[in-house]
Amino acid sequence: xxxxxxxxxxxxxxxxxxxxxxxxxxxxxxxxxxxxxxxxxxxxxxxxxxxxxxxxxxxxxxxxxxxxxxxxxxxxxxxxxxxxxxxxxxxxxxxxxxxxxxxxxxxxxxxxxxxxxx
Amino acid sequence: xxxxxxxxxxxxxxxxxxxxxxxxxxxxxxxxxxxxxxxxxxxxxxxxxxxxxxxxxxxxxxxxxxxxxxxxxxxxxxxxxxxxxxxxxxxxxxxxxxxxxxxxxxxxxxxxxxxxxxxxxxxxxxxxxxxxxxxxxxxxxxxxxxxxxxxxxxxxxxxxxxxxxxxxxxxxxxxxxxxxxxxxxxxxxxxxx
Numbered sequence: 001x002x003x004x005x006x007x008x009x010x011x012x013x014x015x016x017x018x019x020x021x022x023x024x025x026x027x028x029x030x031x032x033x034x035x036x037x038x039x040x041x042x043x044x045x046x047x048x049x050x051x052x053x054x055x056x057x058x059x060x061x062x063x064x065x066x067x068x069x070x071x072x073x074x075x076x077x078x079x080x081x082x083x084x085x086x087x088x089x090x091x092x093x094x095x096x097x098x099x100x101x102x103x104x105x106x107x108x109x110x111x112x113x114x115x116x117x118x
Numbered sequence: 119x120x121x122x123x124x125x126x127x128x129x130x131x132x133x134x135x136x137x138x139x140x141x142x143x144x145x146x147x148x149x150x151x152x153x154x155x156x157x158x159x160x161x162x163x164x165x166x167x168x169x170x171x172x173x174x175x176x177x178x179x180x181x182x183x184x185x186x187x188x189x190x191x192x193x194x195x196x197x198x199x200x201x202x203x204x205x206x207x208x209x210x211x212x213x214x215x216x217x218x219x220x221x222x223x224x225x226x227x228x229x230x231x232x233x234x235x236x237x238x239x240x241x242x243x244x245x246x247x248x249x250x251x252x253x254x255x256x257x258x259x260x261x262x263x264x265x266x267x268x269x270x271x272x273x274x275x276x277x278x279x280x281x282x283x284x285x286x287x288x289x290x291x292x293x294x295x296x297x298x299x300x301x302x303x304x305x306x307x308x309x310x311x
């Protein structure tokens with residue numbers, strides 16, 4: 001929330017929130033994923049057109065955090081290809097911003113995944 | 119209507135929880151098993167057979183008038199106490215500002231207890247949660263389904279004999295294992311860089 005707002009401001013790094021996964025390049029998994037949520041999260045991810053990226057935000061999304069229980073997924077890499085892990089419980093806005101910039105760096109270094117005119 | 123009028127005519131008068139417990143014991147002498155008091159909080163342990171009558175009495179009696187059910191939950195005393203379960207009713211009277219706790223004993227071999235939805239309509243979801251987590255069936259509940267876990271989930275997670283970390287591998291919830299399996303198959307199509 002704070003990163004999207006004017007103090008930290010995602011927009012100035014060219015990161016813009018979209019209302020639909022079909023218009024997105026990246027999904028941020030921002031919190032605990034329960035087993036009941038998994039089919040829904042995976043479906044949202046499946047709707048994103050290639051090339052697509054996943055950022056796991058926070059300890060819970062990265063590893064399940066302190067919740068080693070019957071209902072929690074132990075990290076969303078069990079069912080999603082995660083590109084960037086943002087640690088913290090919760091992560092500072094700067095950390096998430098850093099994570100997104102690392103993702104941009106990664107995209108910049110990729111060869112042949114995007115068209116040359118991007 | 120008569121109940122409502124008589125309640126409005128009764129002035130707000132707090133009763134000590136211990137006295138409420140005594141009144142329950144007077145009214146239902148066969149039902150009350152034990153009265154426990156801890157730090158001015160009084161619990162009345164009762165048999166489950168007439169729980170609806172007890173609740174109705176506590177709700178309708180103008181002097182007790184426990185019109186607010188703060189919470190309904192259950193406790194699993196596996197290996198510590200017999201009978202195994204207790205369904206806990208935390209009652210409060212908004213009018214008189216007194217509270218009482220009712221604990222109904224539910225044995226393991228017959229986990230059915232009468233629903234109190236006719237008394238407090240709001241108890242509906244509490245009872246569904248209790249059924250979901252402990253497998254206690256509320257007879258007469260209008261819509262007794264799981265509320266938190268998926269409908270085809272097996273077992274009742276808050277029971278003491280349910281593994282803390284859940285069932286893993288093949289015994290896990292099928293829809294979850296299916297998605298994990300499918301995501302492994304699709305991994306080959308991910309960008310390798």
